Amino acid sequence: MKTVFVVGAGPAGMFAARKVALAGFNAVLFNRDVKPGGLAEYGIYPLKDKMKFGLRKQFAQILDLPNVYYFGNVKIGNGYDLTIADLDAMRPSAVIYTCGAQGAHELGLPGEHSKGVYAAKDFVYHYNQLPPYASQDFSTGRRIGIIGIGNVAIDIARWLLQDSPSRNTEEVTIIARRGPVEIKFDKKEIGYVIRHIVPEELTAELDRVRERCARVDEDVSPEAIFAEHFPMLNEEDFTSIPPRLSFRFLSSPTAVIASPDGRIAQLEVGDNDLVLRPDGSTKPVPNGQKAVLEIDTLIFAIGDMHDEQLGLPMGPNGYATQADPDHPDEPVFQVWDPIHSCALAGRFVAGWARRASTGLVGIARHDGELGAEQAIEYLQSQPEGKTLSPEEIFDSLEGRGLHPVTKADLSLLGAAEQQEAEKHHLNYFKYSDNQSMFEAIERERSAVASSRA
């Protein structure tokens, strides 16, 4: 049977595997994390229970398909568990890379590597209990700056303002290089934290940038901006609650100032003017004014980038693909080899691995399915495969000293977590380190074996 390897079991990979399996081929998932789900499990806000439960159910149904195989706790890439060459040596008929965007942008700022400075994804992985981030130090102080003004920034602000167990937040400041007109978060997301905004403070900040925005014809009067992005602030009975959520527009970080213990103590920002581009969009340009903000924790929520260590050829926007010049706007899934100027036969990228940090789960799902369609089309012209069988793959992984987690293991883990949830009267329980998951799987396996004996 022809077999497609799918690298990464987030929404893109899971729905790609489903499509491949329903077309009658084997789909073999390799996933870095023990559990499937990617950012749907370890990124989406912990309290969005309904969405998370719904997605977990769909992922479980996909894993139930008899021709879908799963190997969790296996990371692909140079210097990781298996290289791409190791995968290719197992002779897959095609490979779809759906491993998301695991790298972080670095701005090259002085002090950027100080303690207390985090990439949003790592921070989000931490509070969503993904090993090993769950047990690493992501301590926060009282005044936290978040660079970026999209939904991820608001999710993190929500955690810090309302749900972080440390409960020491006094103020979260969202810092954006452009103006209020270019706010990227949705009304629904800001709705979760709007009570932390002090309307007079936001008005003062809008006044501070008003003249600079007016030069590019942007109306940032409180009337316009409240109506467009913060309608609740206009409600008569609106009252603010601590801790505070504030904004600083038209500012870019220029240096992290660390204290003698190496932890961020302040943030220097440079103010920006806006210039109009020919297409009507604006570009922030430093105007030479600097300010120092009293910030003791900094989180960069400026989008993710691809992990170069995976080993796929890189292009200007991540893993290399080549647009068809006749259809430049059509999505391209096939990986391109820029050195030999040719497409890589049977190798595809989809989801955030194709376009980093773009869109919601539904978009990643759709992208995974489109990538799978291309793989399926490619398979039609290919001879029967000689791929290692799932049993041989398992043995080969174990032979390398790896600890692959199978579909059967995931069922045992699910049962163990369900019992923990019931014991502690929780909606859901999840282990936050791999060792505890392995032990729970073994305990459950022994319990099942002895109940059968």
Ligand SMILES: Cc1cc2nc3c(=O)[nH]c(=O)nc-3n(C[C@H](O)[C@H](O)[C@H](O)COP(=O)(O)OP(=O)(O)OC[C@H]3O[C@@H](n4cnc5c(N)ncnc54)[C@H](O)[C@@H]3O)c2cc1C
């Ligand atoms: C903070 C945050 C909040 C979000 N909230 C929402 C929301 O509320 N609603 C919504 O619809 N969308 C939300 N999203 C977006 C959604 O999570 C993404 O659209 C979606 O998860 C992307 O799917 P993906 O499969 O492309 O990548 P990912 O979800 O990142 O999955 C990648 C998978 O690949 C695996 N992997 C990574 N590297 C390797 C490797 N080297 N080898 C093997 N496996 C690897 C990972 O373990 C993971 O399972 C949010 C995103 C973030 C960052």
